[in-house]
Amino acid sequence: MYKGEADWSLIAEVKNNPRMRIPVFGNGDIDSPEKAVEYKNRYGVDGVMIGRASIGYPWIFREIKHYIKTGTQLEGPTVAERVIACREHLLMSIKWKGPKLGITEMKRHYTNYFKGISHFKDYRTKLVTTSELDEVLEILNYIEAHQEEFILVNN
Amino acid sequence: MVKIRNIELGEFPLLLAPMEDVSDPPFRALCKQYGADLMYTEFISSEGLIRDAAKSRQKLDIFEYERPIGIQIFGSETESMVQSAQIIEAVNPDLIDINYGCPVKKVTCKGAGAGLLQDIPKMVRLTAEIVKATSLPVTVKTRLGWDDDTKKRRRSSRALARYRDRSHLDSRSHP
Numbered sequence: 305m306y307k308g309e310a311d312w313s314l315i316a317e318v319k320n321n322p323r324m325r326i327p328v329f330g331n332g333d334i335d336s337p338e339k340a341v342e343y344k345n346r347y348g349v350d351g352v353m354i355g356r357a358s359i360g361y362p363w364i365f366r367e368i369k370h371y372i373k374t375g376t377q378l379e380g381p382t383v384a385e386r387v388i389a390c391r392e393h394l395l396m397s398i399k400w401k402g403p404k405l406g407i408t409e410m411k412r413h414y415t416n417y418f419k420g421i422s423h424f425k426d427y428r429t430k431l432v433t434t435s436e437l438d439e440v441l442e443i444l445n446y447i448e449a450h451q452e453e454f455i456l457v458n459n
Numbered sequence: 460m461v462k463i464r465n466i467e468l469g470e471f472p473l474l475l476a477p478m479e480d481v482s483d484p485p486f487r488a489l490c491k492q493y494g495a496d497l498m499y500t501e502f503i504s505s506e507g508l509i510r511d512a513a514k515s516r517q518k519l520d521i522f523e524y525e526r527p528i529g530i531q532i533f534g535s536e537t538e539s540m541v542q543s544a545q546i547i548e549a550v551n552p553d554l555i556d557i558n559y560g561c562p563v564k565k566v567t568c569k570g571a572g573a574g575l576l577q578d579i580p581k582m583v584r585l586t587a588e589i590v591k592a593t594s595l596p597v598t599v600k601t602r603l604g605w606d607d608d609t610k611k612r613r614r615s616s617r618a619l620a621r622y623r624d625r626s627h628l629d630s631r632s633h634p
């Protein structure tokens with residue numbers, strides 16, 4: 305569905321129309337602090353909206369803020385921090401939707417939370433095949449406790 | 460300071476996009492924790508909402524710690540959209556967002572979402588009616604036109620500019 309790059313030059317045109325009295329936020333393809341700042345400067349929008357890049361990576365918001373403020377990259381989350389966020393998400397999900405749906409609907413998020421970790425496939429497979437909360441938590445706890453075994457290749 | 464009416468959003472706000480099956484309360488809690496300045500719910504069908512469909516109603520649930528938060532609706536019937544705006548107002552979000560960007564067939568075929576970009580006067584009328592029907596600020600989320608005809612794409616955004624409290628523009632044209 306998403307073919308090609310979003311065309312922000314038209315957003316800039318709308319934003320810079322002298323008759324435009326309301327703030328305009330740009331949206332489309334922002335996936336890093338650098339890109340957010342580059343687009344901020346190049347297109348003059350009042351803010352940006354982020355979709356896909358936040359899925360399994362809510363840290364993108366604080367990373368962009370940090371980059372705007374300091375011009376330097378904030379260290380990405382550690383493996384343990386990813387587990388903690390993922391577990392929090394899972395538990396809230398269960399509270400919100402009930403155990404069955406909560407566990408099932410979390411499955412689409414695991415890939416994203418643990419993206420960039422080498423040799424993670426077996427753990428991911430386990431996470432998405434079990435429907436038992438105990439087992440999911442056990443796997444997550446294992447990863448958290450053994451984070452030195454998991455190597456983040458990008459970030 | 461960027462503001463939507465009285466809502467102060469900071470110097471360069473970062474918004475969490477509305478995403479069906481993703482932007483639910485658990486996910487939003489994490490995004491809020493890590494710095495999203497304004498968040499939106501998943502989109503809600505106005506037809507579902509006025510018929511009190513459970514799926515639509517559930518998406519109205521918002522929490523104090525989420526503020527500022529916007530509830531997004533889609534639809535093409537003025538009457539249903541206006542009624543939905545009133546239902547939404549009753550749950551007291553910070554703002555209402557109208558979806559003029561959804562390219563998914565089941566939505567556009569009924570003339571909603573990005574389908575409205577094919578009838579810009581109607582989109583403008585619909586927006587005006589909703590703004591009139593609610594005391595909440597209204598934002599619209601649109602893409603820049605239905606097709607690759609640049610002129611048409613520009614026209615849609617200009618036409619709306621007069622009515623909106625805020626717009627956020629989604630920059631893809633319909634694939």
Ligand SMILES: Cc1cc2nc3c(=O)[nH]c(=O)nc-3n(C[C@H](O)[C@H](O)[C@H](O)COP(=O)(O)O)c2cc1C
Pocket residue numbers: 331332333334353354355356357476477478479480481501502531558560561600629
């Ligand atoms: C899974 C998914 C669901 C979406 N659901 C909605 C929606 O309900 N309403 C809407 O306006 N846009 C929806 N979108 C579009 C996003 O809000 C956003 O405009 C789009 O993903 C482009 O931003 P991005 O490149 O940062 O992801 C959805 C996108 C995705 C990926």
Ligand SMILES: Cc1cc2nc3c(=O)[nH]c(=O)nc-3n(C[C@H](O)[C@H](O)[C@H](O)COP(=O)(O)O)c2cc1C
Pocket residue numbers: 305306479502558559560561562563600602629631
């Ligand atoms: C409910 C829903 C609403 C959507 N609304 C929008 C929208 O308003 N603007 C947009 O650009 N894309 C919208 N999308 C498109 C989604 O971004 C698209 O389905 C998704 O990116 C599919 O990505 P995939 O090809 O990776 O499956 C919407 C999708 C869904 C499911």
